[in-house]
Amino acid sequence: MAVVIRDSFDPDKPARQVDLRDASMPLLRQLAMSGSREAAQELVRRRERR
Amino acid sequence: MSRDWDEQEHPRHPRGSERGGRFRMAAPTASLITATTMGGWVARVNARLAGPVPPEWTPISQEQYRADLRAELSRDMPVEVVDEIFADYEWPAGIWQAGDHVVTIQTPELLHMAGQIIAHLNEMQGRFPIAQAIRFSVVPEQNIGGDRGTSIPGTGVFYIADDTFDEWPTHTDSGDPIPEGFSMPVGHSGPGQVEQWRYAMTHEWGHLIDPAARDRNLGAPSYEGHQLVAQDMVEDWGEALSRYGASSAMEAVAEAFAEWFLTRGQTTHEAAQAYAAWLGWRWR
Numbered sequence: 037m038a039v040v041i042r043d044s045f046d047p048d049k050p051a052r053q054v055d056l057r058d059a060s061m062p063l064l065r066q067l068a069m070s071g072s073r074e075a076a077q078e079l080v081r082r083r084e085r086r
Numbered sequence: 087m088s089r090d091w092d093e094q095e096h097p098r099h100p101r102g103s104e105r106g107g108r109f110r111m112a113a114p115t116a117s118l119i120t121a122t123t124m125g126g127w128v129a130r131v132n133a134r135l136a137g138p139v140p141p142e143w144t145p146i147s148q149e150q151y152r153a154d155l156r157a158e159l160s161r162d163m164p165v166e167v168v169d170e171i172f173a174d175y176e177w178p179a180g181i182w183q184a185g186d187h188v189v190t191i192q193t194p195e196l197l198h199m200a201g202q203i204i205a206h207l208n209e210m211q212g213r214f215p216i217a218q219a220i221r222f223s224v225v226p227e228q229n230i231g232g233d234r235g236t237s238i239p240g241t242g243v244f245y246i247a248d249d250t251f252d253e254w255p256t257h258t259d260s261g262d263p264i265p266e267g268f269s270m271p272v273g274h275s276g277p278g279q280v281e282q283w284r285y286a287m288t289h290e291w292g293h294l295i296d297p298a299a300r301d302r303n304l305g306a307p308s309y310e311g312h313q314l315v316a317q318d319m320v321e322d323w324g325e326a327l328s329r330y331g332a333s334s335a336m337e338a339v340a341e342a343f344a345e346w347f348l349t350r351g352q353t354t355h356e357a358a359q360a361y362a363a364w365l366g367w368r369w370r
Binding site (some may be wrong): 038041043044048050051053062065066068071079 | 242
């Protein structure tokens with residue numbers, strides 16, 4: 037599963053690498069709406085698990 | 087489990103206006119941006135000042151984009167799920183397409199920047215191309231939980247927050263002064279300082295073209311080899327780069343790329359040059 041790199045550019049908040057499987061729903065939705073098929077696929081997986 | 091700062095319900099850092107001016111930019115643009123609410127003619131003047139959108143990029147309507155995205159996402163998820171997501175989505179104020187590549191700007195006050203944003207994207211793609219379809223967005227800062235830039239290496243998906251169009255912050259979100267050397271010289275304080283949005287966009291492109299990050303996401307066999315060298319590089323050069331770059335092997339590549347690209351390969355920064363030599367960056 038792909039890693040998303042999240043940059044804060046703020047000394048108080050280090051950059052993070054987040055596995056899409058662990059990404060929050062708002063992040064997944066934003067990525068899907070930005071055209072990420074990987075995020076769309078993860079949204080489907082979570083829906084199927086519900 | 088405790089929630090990370092990005093998982094909270096509301097923004098944790100003040101919006102640009104609270105930090106000293108939302109989308110505050112160099113004159114004369116700043117005053118004109120503020121005036122965009124006065125009428126469409128001001129927006130057109132702003133667009134002329136900021137430069138035209140390169141001709142190969144065609145504006146498309148929200149309706150067209152919605153239909154295209156619905157078709158694209160429906161390949162991976164049931165259409166009712168797509169529509170569920172669409173219902174909560176704030177549609178971009180501006181959308182441009184060139185072949186498979188799409189740029190969206192969700193913040194209406196930044197539409198006049200499309201020409202500069204897309205020209206910069208063209209230059210990065212022209213000099214350091216990625217094979218995947220580009221999906222670049224400018225998104226409202228409050229939508230993305232404190233991120234100012236996000237990317238998925240191995241794809242063409244990346245976005246930056248709209249508050250990167252503010253002037254460079256002098257203080258952190260919690261109010262402390264930004265430490266010396268936090269970003270590369272071409273960023274906060276060095277000669278030839280570039281705008282924050284341009285730096286963030288270039289830094290994210292650095293992630294997209296980083297071979298270790300890309301190969302990790304693509305499951306390429308070369309990943310571990312790249313990763314080992316990347317780790318050696320950040321151990322050797324991280325401290326000399328920027329504090330942000332020293333935080334990980336991937337951030338080091340992105341920071342070095344921002345410095346190197348935004349100086350058109352002319353940087354005298356030794357650590358950035360070391361990364362350029364390692365990764366074979368050439369200005370062509």
